[in-house]
Amino acid sequence: MASTSREWILLLYSTFMRPHLESCVQLWSPQHRKDVELLEQVHRRATKMIRGMEHLSCEERLRELGLFSLEKRRLQGDLISAFQHLKGASEKDGDKIFSRACCDRTRGNGFKLKEGKFRLDIRKAFFAMRVVKHWHMLPGEVLYAPSLETFRLRLDRALSSLI
Numbered sequence: 001m002a003s004t005s006r007e008w009i010l011l012l013y014s015t016f017m018r019p020h021l022e023s024c025v026q027l028w029s030p031q032h033r034k035d036v037e038l039l040e041q042v043h044r045r046a047t048k049m050i051r052g053m054e055h056l057s058c059e060e061r062l063r064e065l066g067l068f069s070l071e072k073r074r075l076q077g078d079l080i081s082a083f084q085h086l087k088g089a090s091e092k093d094g095d096k097i098f099s100r101a102c103c104d105r106t107r108g109n110g111f112k113l114k115e116g117k118f119r120l121d122i123r124k125a126f127f128a129m130r131v132v133k134h135w136h137m138l139p140g141e142v143l144y145a146p147s148l149e150t151f152r153l154r155l156d157r158a159l160s161s162l163i
Helices: 006-021 033-048 058-065 070-087 091-097 121-125 127-137 148-160
Strands: none
Touching: 006 033, 033 058, 033 070, 070 127, 070 148
16 A cells, blocks of 8 residues: 555545445354454554554554444444334334333333343344343443434443443
8 A cells, every 4th residue: 555644544444344344243243252353353454554553552543543443333333223123213123122121120220121041152142132231331321312313422432431
């Protein structure tokens, strides 16, 4: 590549590479660590190409560029999809995918989802199961967002504090 400026690398990465890395991840979500590492390796290599950032660690580069890791972006996509199913356009479908906890004695988050118990570990990778744990960790201001746009903004702030 002739130019390794920050703007060009980010533009090329976000236009050509990231859509391929994130294609349909809510459906196939990588479960094995080696698959996640392969995807993250491409992400790390793209950020390392930026002039002046070669010496920084991966986390420092991501923080400097204002990017999330691919794993965090998958989580973000999962939570946005869950919000859409529970509160958004397909409210009837949300009841089929998730089961709500019927308890009034919740601390903080009054919008709890029921976690299923399964004999097989493969069920833990299903969308409805992998979202529940992270959904419960979100602050109330994120969960009770009035619109999808507000939810996205508040979710970004909540996830950026986890970096």
